[in-house]
Amino acid sequence: MIEIRFHGRGGQGVVTAARLLAEAAFLEGKHCQAFPFFGAERRGAPVVAFARIDDKSIRVRTQVYEPNHVVVLDPTVLETVNVVAGLKRGGLAVINAKKIPEELKNAKVALADATAIAVETLGVPITNTAMLGALAKATEVVSLDSVVKVIEKRFKGKLAEKNVAAAKAAHNRTVIK
Amino acid sequence: MKQVLDGNEAAATAAKLARVKVVSAYPITPQTTIVEKLAEFIANGELDAEYIKVESEHSALSACIGAAATDVRTFTATSSQGLMLMSEILFVASGLRLPIVMTNVNRSLSAPLSIWCDQQDSMAVRDSGWVQLYCENNQEILDTTLQAFRVAEELLLPVMVCFDGYILSHTAEPIEIPEQAEVDKFLPVYKFPNPLDPEKPVTMGPLGVPEYYEEFRYMLQEAMHASKEKLVEVDKEFKKRFGRYYGLIERYRSDDADVILLTMGSLSSSAKEVVDTYRKRGEKVGLVKVRSFRPFPVKELIGALGQAKAVAVLEKDISLGSAGGLFLDAAASFINVKPAPLMLNFICGLAGRDVSPLQIKEAVRAAAKAAETGKVRRAVRWLGLREKVVGLKV
Numbered sequence: 001m002i003e004i005r006f007h008g009r010g011g012q013g014v015v016t017a018a019r020l021l022a023e024a025a026f027l028e029g030k031h032c033q034a035f036p037f038f039g040a041e042r043r044g045a046p047v048v049a050f051a052r053i054d055d056k057s058i059r060v061r062t063q064v065y066e067p068n069h070v071v072v073l074d075p076t077v078l079e080t081v082n083v084v085a086g087l088k089r090g091g092l093a094v095i096n097a098k099k100i101p102e103e104l105k106n107a108k109v110a111l112a113d114a115t116a117i118a119v120e121t122l123g124v125p126i127t128n129t130a131m132l133g134a135l136a137k138a139t140e141v142v143s144l145d146s147v148v149k150v151i152e153k154r155f156k157g158k159l160a161e162k163n164v165a166a167a168k169a170a171h172n173r174t175v176i177k
Numbered sequence: 178m179k180q181v182l183d184g185n186e187a188a189a190t191a192a193k194l195a196r197v198k199v200v201s202a203y204p205i206t207p208q209t210t211i212v213e214k215l216a217e218f219i220a221n222g223e224l225d226a227e228y229i230k231v232e233s234e235h236s237a238l239s240a241c242i243g244a245a246a247t248d249v250r251t252f253t254a255t256s257s258q259g260l261m262l263m264s265e266i267l268f269v270a271s272g273l274r275l276p277i278v279m280t281n282v283n284r285s286l287s288a289p290l291s292i293w294c295d296q297q298d299s300m301a302v303r304d305s306g307w308v309q310l311y312c313e314n315n316q317e318i319l320d321t322t323l324q325a326f327r328v329a330e331e332l333l334l335p336v337m338v339c340f341d342g343y344i345l346s347h348t349a350e351p352i353e354i355p356e357q358a359e360v361d362k363f364l365p366v367y368k369f370p371n372p373l374d375p376e377k378p379v380t381m382g383p384l385g386v387p388e389y390y391e392e393f394r395y396m397l398q399e400a401m402h403a404s405k406e407k408l409v410e411v412d413k414e415f416k417k418r419f420g421r422y423y424g425l426i427e428r429y430r431s432d433d434a435d436v437i438l439l440t441m442g443s444l445s446s447s448a449k450e451v452v453d454t455y456r457k458r459g460e461k462v463g464l465v466k467v468r469s470f471r472p473f474p475v476k477e478l479i480g481a482l483g484q485a486k487a488v489a490v491l492e493k494d495i496s497l498g499s500a501g502g503l504f505l506d507a508a509a510s511f512i513n514v515k516p517a518p519l520m521l522n523f524i525c526g527l528a529g530r531d532v533s534p535l536q537i538k539e540a541v542r543a544a545a546k547a548a549e550t551g552k553v554r555r556a557v558r559w560l561g562l563r564e565k566v567v568g569l570k571v
Contacts (some may be wrong), residue, residue: 019349023181026351032181035348038292059446061344063531 001054002141003064006131007083008073010045013128017073018049020132020154024146025053033058046077053141071135072096073114073127078103092176094138096127100177110138112174114166121166133167137174144171178354184345187315187352188254188280188338189214191322193224194360195278198249198367201229201240205259206292207342208282212254234259238266238277245275246381248372250326253277256342257284257298264302267335271306271397273382276329276336276369278322279307283442283493284342285528293529294342295493296442300502302337306397308404309471311442312340316352320421321468323355326364327411332404333370339470341443341493343529355419363418405472425474428481430456431463436544437482437518438464439490441503444525444532448491451537462541467503475510482507485518486548489540491560493526500557519547525560536560 004021008014015036022034036049050064066086075097077083084093084107093107096114112134114127121130129151136144144167151163182190189211192200200219202212218224229240234255245251255263260281270277281299285291299309308328312318318340325336340346371379385393408425416422429449431437438448445466455462465481467474482488490504499505504522511517523540526532539560547553 015347019181019183022349026179026181031351033348033350034181035343038343058350060450061348061443061446062533065533 001052001058002069003067004051004053004135004141005064005067005070005083006049006051006073007070007077007081008047008127009077010047012047012073013126014047014073015049016154017071017128017132018051020128020147020150021051021135021142022053023150023153024132024142025051027146027149028142030055031057037063046081067091069094069135069139069141071131073131075101092138094131094135094174096131096134108177110134110174110176112170114170117169117173118166121169122162129163130166130170133170134174136167137171138176144168179351180354181349181351182315182354183210183347183349184312184315184318184340185210185282185347186214187319188322188340189218190354191319192252192278193218194355194357195250195252195323195326195364196224196361197226197252199227199229199241199244199251200253201231201237201244201251202253202255203231203234203237203259205234205256207284207294207346208254208256208259208280210346211280211282215252234262235266238263238270238279241277241279242266242270242273242275243373245270245277245369246273246373248367248369250330250367251277252279254280254282256282257286260298260302261286264305267302267305267307269382270335272393274333274397274400276326276333276367278325278329279335279337280322281337281339282342282346283339291528292342294344295527295529296339296341297494297527299337299339300494300496303471303502306335306401307471308334308336308401308408308469310336310338310469311467312338312345313443313445313466313468315345315348315350316421317423318345319352319354320415320419320423323360323364324408324411324415326367328404328407330367331411332400332407334400334404339442344443353419359418363415401472405469405474408469408472423468425467425469426477426481427466427468429464429466431465431481431485433461434463435461435486435548436463436541437485437488438462438537438540439467439482439488439503439507440464441467441470441492444491444493447532447534448537451534451541454534455541470503470506473506473510478507478510479514482518483514483516487519487521487544489521489523489544491523491525491532491537491540493524495524495527504557519544519551519553520556521547521553522557523560524557530561532560
């Protein structure tokens with residue numbers, strides 16, 4: 001079973017990111033589960049969401065404590081949250097950042113400047129679809145194709161096009177350190 | 178067709194497939210997205226129903242009562258404080274024998290304020306004459322909601338379908354969505370005997386004088402008992418049509434078990450994983466899940482637990498000043514019955530606190546020790562409690 005933990009802040013699409021990842025895995029014939037953990041609900045507060053992917057049906061319903069990979073939609077959460085807590089050996093931290101943050105200098109990191117990409121493609125700094133593109137590039141968890149398909153299913157018209165563009169741009173511009 | 182849906186979407190989809198005619202509800206976390214989804218279905222023409230907006234849950238259920246009495250299939254959903262505000266009307270709905278189906282997304286009660294999951298809310302209204310069914314996963318939510326309409330309408334009892342807030346309500350997983358035509362065959366058009374009709378006036382809910390009130394309660398109790406058979410019958414028919422069966426209880430690797438975990442709701446899934454780890458080591462640990470809490474499956478539990486040495490009842494509720502509600506009823510099932518297992522109660526997972534495999538194992542170990550020594554030193558315990566509060570002056 002692959003377990004992914006998403007970090008970000010309320011309003012950035014963290015919960016949707018986990019959900020879209022699960023749906024992308026489902027498209028590839030896998031079993032999946034996606035769920036958020038909310039703190040006291042408010043925009044801007046740190047938010048965590050989880051996705052599990054497996055070849056057989058998934059029964060466990062605890063939070064994810066030892067993720068295979070983590071995805072960080074907003075690098076400012078690094079100041080207060082240890083995003084690599086429990087990260088499995090060989091696991092990757094896929095980060096929305098231009099350079100490796102001080103807090104992650106010992107971790108295996110993939111970098112995507114998702115905020116810049118989101119502003120370019122969507123016009124707003126909502127980084128979830130870009131970060132899914134980055135995750136597809138940096139890991140074998142799901143393909144970019146599946147990410148594009150679930151984005152097209154979730155969003156309509158122009159919004160779908162822009163989010164697909166964000167995912168593809170991030171896929172192109174992700175660097176594994 | 179398989180789709181990835183969260184628990185709330187599964188509940189809303191079931192209400193749509195049941196072709197409910199009236200939805201009346203008031204938003205409350207974590208239930209809100211159920212009625213939002215239904216409002217969307219109604220607004221875009223996918224569901225032909227009336228959505229009655231109200232100013233509180235008390236009014237929401239009151240509106241459902243009026244609607245159900247006029248001969249239409251009626252649905253509502255709530256959580257926590259909303260269910261508490263409805264509590265007066267819950268007894269009216271069952272007393273009037275109105276087959277309303279309600280989802281309760283389990284959430285803890287104030288104070289302290291919490292939006293997270295436990296089962297204190299529905300447990301607090303267990304005596305209200307509503308059938309209470311608890312779901313373990315999103316497929317079960319959809320299927321149980323469909324079954325609930327059949328049971329409710331055939332016995333004239335309201336049914337509450339309960340599932341855990343966030344852990345199911347906001348968790349997406351693949352589930353099978355049945356075809357509308359198949360659901361239509363399973364759920365015939367709703368027909369209420371003696372509906373409210375200006376052409377043929379009837380009185381509902383008149384004064385229950387001392388000479389008659391007790392008989393009304395007796396009949397309600399008899400209907401609750403009868404609902405056990407009805408639940409099984411409907412479940413079996415559901416299986417024929419859709420291939421899935423749940424039962425009043427589920428026995429998981431428990432037939433030869435010395436130690437059995439007794440659970441309700443989503444906790445059952447993680448606990449089954451723990452059972453598997455013990456079984457791999459050859460230890461006789463099993464699990465029994467209670468799906469129907471009201472009516473309480475006394476006979477079934479005697480059959481499922483009777484041969485065990487010790488039973489650990491894990492639950493996300495507490496009857497303050499006593500013990501957990503599931504534990505109390507499970508223990509009472511064995512009154513006048515021999516042999517009876519030793520029973521331990523573990524209160525856990527309140528207000529969304531994650532119940533980890535380690536905590537579940539702690540309960541198994543305590544029950545195994547009781548089985549070995551034949552003694553229970555403390556029947557009611559708390560799992561995962563912060564040491565700081567233990568022994569504090571309260």
